Amino acid sequence: MRKFNPKKAPGEDGLTSDILTRAFQVFPLFFTQMYNTCLKEGCFPKKWKHSVIIPITKPGKEECNAVSKYRPIILLNIGGKLLERLMIDRILFHIYSNDFLSDNQYGFTPQRGTVDAAMEVKNLIEESLRLKQCAVVISLDVKGAFDAAWWPGILKQFREVKCPKNLYNLSASSFSNRKATLSINNYKVEREVQRGFPQGSCCGPAYWNIMYNSLLKLKFTSRTKVIAFADLF
Numbered sequence: 001m002r003k004f005n006p007k008k009a010p011g012e013d014g015l016t017s018d019i020l021t022r023a024f025q026v027f028p029l030f031f032t033q034m035y036n037t038c039l040k041e042g043c044f045p046k047k048w049k050h051s052v053i054i055p056i057t058k059p060g061k062e063e064c065n066a067v068s069k070y071r072p073i074i075l076l077n078i079g080g081k082l083l084e085r086l087m088i089d090r091i092l093f094h095i096y097s098n099d100f101l102s103d104n105q106y107g108f109t110p111q112r113g114t115v116d117a118a119m120e121v122k123n124l125i126e127e128s129l130r131l132k133q134c135a136v137v138i139s140l141d142v143k144g145a146f147d148a149a150w151w152p153g154i155l156k157q158f159r160e161v162k163c164p165k166n167l168y169n170l171s172a173s174s175f176s177n178r179k180a181t182l183s184i185n186n187y188k189v190e191r192e193v194q195r196g197f198p199q200g201s202c203c204g205p206a207y208w209n210i211m212y213n214s215l216l217k218l219k220f221t222s223r224t225k226v227i228a229f230a231d232l233f
Helices: 017-026 028-041 076-096 114-130 151-160 163-173 206-217
Strands: 050-057 069-075 178-184 189-195
Touching: 017 028, 017 076, 017 189, 028 076, 028 163, 076 163, 076 206, 151 163
Parallel strands: 050 178
Antiparallel strands: 050 069, 178 189
8 A cells, every 4th residue: 555656636436546445543453454356356346447538738738629639637446546556456466476477578668677678689780790691670550558458468368377256356356347437527428448547557557568478489480579569758
């Protein structure tokens, strides 16, 4: 709980992380039992799956009429964010302890980053030049990567890496019946969310790596290598 920033805007329930921390200090057994039950039974409470969207106008886009002028800020209930953190920490422990993640993944990976990916490409090009061979670099950028993440694809990867059943069920539960509410002035609309995850979410980076892991492990022709990294800017 203390890892969360108490200055972050609260979700629909109005609770911040410092409020939840103080409540835990008063009722430690209740909160511990509640979260342990969620983890054991693979159940993500419905109330924690409702998000609130706050549209923020991007700098320099004030006069634009396109929907893309807005950057949507997603507010989630702190109780659900904590459960997501507990869940994804256990999933990542399973992934890393069994070495399921490809060595070609440099994004959202401990002690690795964009510079490491660039150096790997540099080494491949230098090796080709040394052997007097041709080198071709193709760069692909996934637009709206987190917004377009396909939940069935993530669950399929969980099955392939033999994710513990309770964590698989908890992820599947967190994906189901998700809803988001957008309020502007006196206008309010609610929609069901069927894919993607909010920018800055606890699970987003890990889910993204797991979903694309199979691509990085494909057997290409000789002298072909796929390197993945995350551009956070």
